[in-house]
Amino acid sequence: MLDATMKQQLGAYLNNLRNPIELLVSVNDSPKSKELEELANEIAALNDKISVNTTSDKIGGRSPVMTIAKEGTEARVAFAGVPMGHEFTSLVLALLQAGSHPSKEAQALQDQTKSLSRELNFEVYVSLSCHNCPDVVQAVNLMAALNPKITATMIDGGVFPDEVKQRDIMAVPSLYLNGELFGNGKMTLAEILNKVDDEADAKAAAALADKAPYDVLVVGGGPAGASAAIYAARKGIRTGIVAERFGGQVSDTVGIENFISVKYTEGPKLVAHLEEHVKEYDVDVMNTQKVVAVRKIDSGLSEVELANGAVLSSKSVILATGARWREMNVPGEEQYRNKGVAYCPHCDGPLFKGKKVAVIGGGNSGIEAAIDLAGIVAHVTVLEFADTLRADAVLVKKAQSMSNITIIKQAMTTEVLGDGTRVTGLQYKDRATDEMHVVELAGIFVQIGLVPNTEFLKETVGLTQRGEIVIDGHGQTNLPGIFAAGDCTNVAYKQIIISMGAGATAALGAFDYLIRN
Template structure:
């Protein structure tokens, strides 16, 4: 299972294990069980503190538990955790073996103090780059609190369960047998849903923060760059936002950030956070911003959903963007029931099925190419008369025998049977005739929408909802700057967002100097 290079790396990590760990597998006659046996045996050979047994009695087979010897830890994998989940496996081994987690002491105590019994099940795919965050968060919670159980289930390995529970997107989490949430979640997100007093405690804690000299809203490339540039000036800098990394967390491959030959979105996002932390930036994750108030004098105020108010002598808005919806009947009704936005995450769930991709730009054509290697057939629907993707991508997609291109076509409806997607209707823009394509999944790839709805009526926005900025990143409000995909700056690229973030920070610093001198 593990090549020599991977064994060497894993053996080095396992040196951090300080307490005995038991791996107990429940197996059957499937080939996957033989692979699991081989994997666990190889892991046990790499550390004298890890033992593997194959006499487990769990009804979900193949699966295996990870627990500290003599303890009852509820960590289980119903999967061969390779691919994106290999890191989840390594972290579970280390944490069960006594290696301290990288988590604030107060959050650890919050997890340990949770009352009640929590049995989590996460359906994931090994190609999903959003899934590991959820798996790792729930595994860690199960290590810290014996009343929390978690099993990570490979949807491709347990397709009967996927069909029975009508799971059409991953990660999908169940709590005590009932749907709990879908999509990327971190420890703070999960705690906010199960610890009813968490929001009030967060609000009270945030309300005590002193005034920031630069307060940044949003933690993507623009926000992170702004934070680093501001903090390097030696001024009090904070970032508030829902998640550090922004859209990069939903990006599988990054190959055009200069000096970085190639990397993956979640890894890039982790590097952004580490860089900001290295300069002492106050990171306030898991917070949704609700309102901006820039009075004629005094600090700018940022109100959060939980009621807390943060203040900054200057504010940089770097709220980014999100996937654009098609806006047709059936899209909202069948979201996560056949309508998806991440082919890397959800593509494996449609193995052997017929799918469609809406959008003929780079994202749409790349999605069609990726899906063609997994699903039975892909129908690519583009509104314009030609595909808008790069020529090399167009040439590739046209060469694939199981991809049908439909150009100059308008999607009019996503249809289903009340439980899941069964087809898609489209209209020929020349003749006006409509047709129905029978399929099981629709992947929407038609661009982005800026996350600026909460700013309407506060500062000047373009007709597309983008924050209007000048050459220095200044908005229509004094002391308020903006950067990245939420602004009118053209070409929504990571490197451009990072550059704009740095520019906005320098502009904010200049604003602080000039106003201090004037005062």
């Protein structure tokens, strides 16, 4: 299961174990069971603090399953399936946590987890190719490691397809709590805690209520926001950053090949580096906090109001709220979201193995999605609204060379069709002939661009018709002291590296504003 390099690296990590741990493997006669048992034995061979036992009994009604626990204690963390691929990191962390190696997660979040008093049984359905799934698995695993009232089980949907079908799971990660759907998509520990802790909002508002005014307060934690915070903090001024999700849209990006000087990286890795860099400076980071209003007040300060009721003030504000995937806004889309309508082909593609799907959009993201999906699904139909594809020629050539990809131009999707439970097809109009057509399929992947996250700013700053914040060459909006940067603005191109430069520009513009006022 593990090659020599992986064994060497894992062995080094396991030297951090402070106490013996036990692996219990529920086995059956399936090939996956043999793989899981082999993996457990290979892990145990790397450190004498690890023991392995097997059982023919199911664990939590499933097999194959491996549980991990501190020796002599009841297991609260389980992996149903073989935790390789993106989930191998989740396995390593679970081993270390069972061995009492301290977590690097914020102590305040760990303390909040320990204070939870009700029983929580988490189940996370994943695909091993999903780059967002490990965040959720690792979050609930840590909760289980810290609190004896909490359990966590990772479930590979490819190993337990009957459960996936029974629960109509068509998007991962899918997180269940005590048998009920809790959430879909990427979630951080802080976000999960905010939902299960009834007092979370009140605690957060109280903690934020007495903060002194900032010199620069950045709204948004993506590349533009992180860059702005770093540049502002380097000027030695009081800097804060408030974000609903640090990393923003980049957290959902898989391959990044155009970040100059870095030939290849992945979104979650880049976000981790951004966060690490921000924390090198004296920046007050307020994560998992949604901003609902920004306004100027008579004192010359600006106020930033949060969803929990807290209000922050600052001498200048940099809006870096980013953008989100554009929706089709057709009948059936909302009804069948995560029931066949998806936005992440890398995460959810494996759930449609051997089935027919569609990709909406003929830009780079759409054609890349079609190429990726073609290796998994039976057939991909690409629907492009315009009469030409906007994707790079090399991508179009690759897609056209694949026998199970059909590209239809001048196609306007008019409705998502379903049986009440899941997607069964879509309807589109041929814009050249006005004829209506129906395509039978199981999944629809929407890849039609971005929408700026600026709805809450409509009464505050100048916006374009598309909702983008209008800025000048210094990142200044129409209001003195309020700046903006990144994908939420009217910059010509929406790219990570451009957003970072725009964030630096806005921070320097804000600093210039401060010294002149």
